Amino acid sequence: MMRKIEVSPADKPAAIEPGPAPMLQWIDIEQLVVDDSYQRGLQRSNWTAIRRIANGFLWSRFSPVFVAPIEGGKFAIIDGQHRTHAAAICGFEQVPCQVVQMDRQEQAASFATVNGAVTKVTLWNIFKAALTAGAEWAVACDKVCRDADCRLMTSNAPTDAKKAGEIFAIALVRDPVQAGHGASVTLALSGVRRSEFGQDAEAYNNEILKPLIAAVCDRPWLAKAGVDLAPFMDEFDIWAALDRAADFAKRKRREGASGISRYDIAAAEIGEGLDRAFPQRMALPKIGAAA
Structure with a gap:
C-alpha cells in the first residue's frame, strides 16, 4: 500500500524562515510516496517530531531525502519521511532528494540499514523492513x-x-x-x-x-x-x-x-x-x- 504525503493546514507554523536553500536536485512532494510494507507508520509521537521539525524549519538542518524511483513516475521514500512531512506542513512543494536506483527488496534492506542505528526507529520497524527484504x-x-x-x-x-x-x-x-x-x-x-x-x-x-x-x-x-x-x-x-x-x-x-x-x-x-x-x-x- 502506498500513501501520499498528506498534512493539515492547521499545523502550519505562523512564521517560517527556512534560510538559504541548498543547491541540490529537487523533487515535487506530490511525487513522493511511502511504502508501508517496510516503512514505519506515523504514530502520535511521530507527528510530535514532525511538528517540531516544522516549527524550527531551516534548510541548513535538512539533509536530502533518500528515495528510489518506482513505477508511475513516483519515488519511494527510504529515509526522510519526517522531514518531508514537515516541509509539506510548511507549504514547500519540493524537497532535495538523493535518488538511487533499486528494487523494492533493496529499498527495504536500505531502510533497515540506514535506520538501524537511529534510536527512534524501533526493532519492530527493523524487523518489518528486514522481513520484506527477505x-x-x-x-x-x-x-x-x-x-x-x-x-x-x-x-x-x-x-x-x-x-x-x-x-x-x-x-x-x-x-x-x-x-x-x-x-x-x-x-x-x-x-x-x-x-x-x-x-x-x-x-x-x-x-x-x-x-x-x-x-x-x-x-x-x-x-x-x-x-x-x-x-x-x-x-x-x-x-x-x-x-x-x-x-x-x-x-x-x-x-x-x-x-x-x-x-x-x-x-x-x-x-x-x-x-x-x-x-x-x-x-x-x-x-x-x-x-
Whole structure:
C-alpha cells in the first residue's frame, strides 16, 4: 500500500524562515510516496517530531531525502519521511532528494540499514523492513514463530488489543534463533500456544516467555525428543515461580548483592520443573565397552 504525503493546514507554523536553500536536485512532494510494507507508520509521537521539525524549519538542518524511483513516475521514500512531512506542513512543494536506483527488496534492506542505528526507529520497524527484504534472520524468526502457530509482530499494540499467539518481543526470539536454538524456541512457544494457559494473551508477554525460552534453550534434548510442553504449561505454576524469583532478587539486592536477575532465577526454577517432568535419558554404555 502506498500513501501520499498528506498534512493539515492547521499545523502550519505562523512564521517560517527556512534560510538559504541548498543547491541540490529537487523533487515535487506530490511525487513522493511511502511504502508501508517496510516503512514505519506515523504514530502520535511521530507527528510530535514532525511538528517540531516544522516549527524550527531551516534548510541548513535538512539533509536530502533518500528515495528510489518506482513505477508511475513516483519515488519511494527510504529515509526522510519526517522531514518531508514537515516541509509539506510548511507549504514547500519540493524537497532535495538523493535518488538511487533499486528494487523494492533493496529499498527495504536500505531502510533497515540506514535506520538501524537511529534510536527512534524501533526493532519492530527493523524487523518489518528486514522481513520484506527477505533478510535471513528475519525470515528465520518469522518461521520459528509460525511453526508454533504464533506470529512475530511488526508493530506494538495496546495491552487490551493484544491476542493470544502474538509475540511482540522481537529480540526475545531473534537472539536464541541466531544462537542456533530455533527448534527450542518453537517448542517453547508451541507448548504455550496449545495449552489452556496459552489461551490468554498475557501468556505471551516478556515476563513469561523470557525465562521459559531460556530454560528450554538450556535443554536442547527437549526439542530433539519432540516433547509436548502443553501439559507442563498447564500444571506448572509459572506465575508463582515468577513471584518467588522477584522476591529472591529483591532480598539479595537488599543484602548488597548486585547483578541478580529475576529472569535468571525464574528460568532456573522453570528448568528444574522441566527436568522433573522430562528427565533426560542418558545413553547407556554398550555391553563390553572398555571402562
